[in-house]
Amino acid sequence: xxxxxxxxxxxxxxxxxxxxxxxxxxxxxxxxxxxxxxxxxxxxxxxxxxxxxxxxxxxxxxxxxxxxxxxxxxxxxxxxxxxxxxxxxxxxxxxxxxxxxxxxxxxxxxxxxxxxxxxxxxxxxxxxxxxxxxxxxxxxxxxxxxxxxxxxxxxxxxxxxxxxxxxxxxxxxxxxxx
Amino acid sequence: xxxxxxxxxxxxxxxxxxxxxxxxxxxxxxxxxxxxxxxxxxxxxxxxxxxxxxxxxxxxxxxxxxxxxxxxxxxxxxxxxxxxxxxxxxxxxxxxxxxxxxxxxxxxxxxxxxxxxxxxxxxxxxxxxxxxxxxxxxxxxxxxxxxxxxxxxxxxxxxxxxxxxxxxxxxxxxxxxxxxxxxxxxxxxxxxxxxxxxxxxxxxxxxxxxxxxxxxxxxxxxxxxxxxxxxxxxxxxxxxxxxxxxxx
Numbered sequence: 001x002x003x004x005x006x007x008x009x010x011x012x013x014x015x016x017x018x019x020x021x022x023x024x025x026x027x028x029x030x031x032x033x034x035x036x037x038x039x040x041x042x043x044x045x046x047x048x049x050x051x052x053x054x055x056x057x058x059x060x061x062x063x064x065x066x067x068x069x070x071x072x073x074x075x076x077x078x079x080x081x082x083x084x085x086x087x088x089x090x091x092x093x094x095x096x097x098x099x100x101x102x103x104x105x106x107x108x109x110x111x112x113x114x115x116x117x118x119x120x121x122x123x124x125x126x127x128x129x130x131x132x133x134x135x136x137x138x139x140x141x142x143x144x145x146x147x148x149x150x151x152x153x154x155x156x157x158x159x160x161x162x163x164x165x166x167x168x169x170x171x172x173x174x175x176x177x178x
Numbered sequence: 179x180x181x182x183x184x185x186x187x188x189x190x191x192x193x194x195x196x197x198x199x200x201x202x203x204x205x206x207x208x209x210x211x212x213x214x215x216x217x218x219x220x221x222x223x224x225x226x227x228x229x230x231x232x233x234x235x236x237x238x239x240x241x242x243x244x245x246x247x248x249x250x251x252x253x254x255x256x257x258x259x260x261x262x263x264x265x266x267x268x269x270x271x272x273x274x275x276x277x278x279x280x281x282x283x284x285x286x287x288x289x290x291x292x293x294x295x296x297x298x299x300x301x302x303x304x305x306x307x308x309x310x311x312x313x314x315x316x317x318x319x320x321x322x323x324x325x326x327x328x329x330x331x332x333x334x335x336x337x338x339x340x341x342x343x344x345x346x347x348x349x350x351x352x353x354x355x356x357x358x359x360x361x362x363x364x365x366x367x368x369x370x371x372x373x374x375x376x377x378x379x380x381x382x383x384x385x386x387x388x389x390x391x392x393x394x395x396x397x398x399x400x401x402x403x404x405x406x407x408x409x410x411x412x413x414x415x416x417x418x419x420x421x422x423x424x425x426x
Binding site for chain 1: 187190191193194195198199202205206209216217218219220222255257258260261264268
């Protein structure tokens with residue numbers, strides 16, 4: 001046992017082992033750099049979340065998410081978005097980002113017209129949700145929501161931003177809120 | 179695999195960890211831009227900065243600041259050669275990112291800076307100074323580019339009237355910036371690029387240089403009866419008188 005320890009110490013100091021370790025560390029660092037340039041995180045918080053998500057360690061704050069959901073169901077959309085932002089600081093959770101997009105959509109929806117600025121923000125949030133989703137689509141099984149998939153929401157948003165003759169149809173005022 | 183002729187632990191650590199990590203850090207930080215609101219953006223190098231980076235590596239090689247045979251050589255082991263390739267790639271990435279970081283992103287000023295880089299690096303390539311002069315020259319080149327972009331232009335185009343802006347405007351009284359468009363980077367970007375520049379220059383200074391022990395050796399030259407080294411200087415043995423022999 002006493003002879004084995006110096007031998008182990010010598011093997012760790014051998015040039016081949018040092019070079020192998022160096023190549024491994026350098027490769028990991030290079031992968032991180034390439035990921036940073038590809039993912040373009042806009043804050044350190046997003047960067048941390050992205051790294052955690054890439055190794056499967058990212059978790060949203062469930063309490064903040066539930067709080068956001070309560071605000072969302074009582075039509076307090078600005079408060080809901082703040083709570084969702086707290087729940088998903090790295091913007092890497094598809095479900096939370098879907099609710100953020102939905103909060104923009106419901107706030108921007110009107111019987112007579114749709115608020116284009118809020119609809120565009122909804123589109124941006126929906127893109128984040130899709131980017132974070134592994135299969136490129138988000139489905140949320142919530143009975144409170146009329147639009148249960150990202151495809152339905154994307155089409156509703158595109159229709160709301162479109163300018164055509166159907167905007168003059170008075171029956172559109174009878175449509176249900178999404 | 180053959181044995182590594184320079185297998186001492188310090189050199190191996192230097193090649194395996196220090197140089198790649200220092201140069202990759204310079205490459206990472208060189209592309210980082212921080213706007214006034216604290217938002218991050220990572221900007222890849224432009225094509226022209228990649229070309230300039232290759233020229234810079236050629237300059238380092240020609241001036242003796244980088245000896246490729248100390249990084250990749252048939253007498254080195256496969257792992258040692260892999261380390262060497264990683265260092266060269268990291269050096270290229272860091273050089274491209276540093277040049278891009280010290281050049282305005284767009285507009286006429288970007289063209290002016292690019293032409294200046296091309297002339298300066300091309301001139302250095304042609305002049306072929308020795309290693310110490312090259313390092314001084316690079317320090318001046320990168321330092322000047324930093325001062326012009328982040329201090330002078332940053333102050334001139336800053337939205338608020340800082341003391342630097344007032345001083346520069348007083349010095350160039352009567353000169354109008356006209357339609358010379360420039361978007362100054364956020365103040366924090368300057369600090370990041372300064373740190374990246376120091377890392378890059380430290381990395382260049384720490385590159386393996388000098389003749390590789392296994393490499394080709396130039397034949398010594400004798401001029402006027404004096405033995406000259408490769409650089410044309412008299413060899414120490416030619417200057418010092420021979421020690422007297424015991425038998426004399």
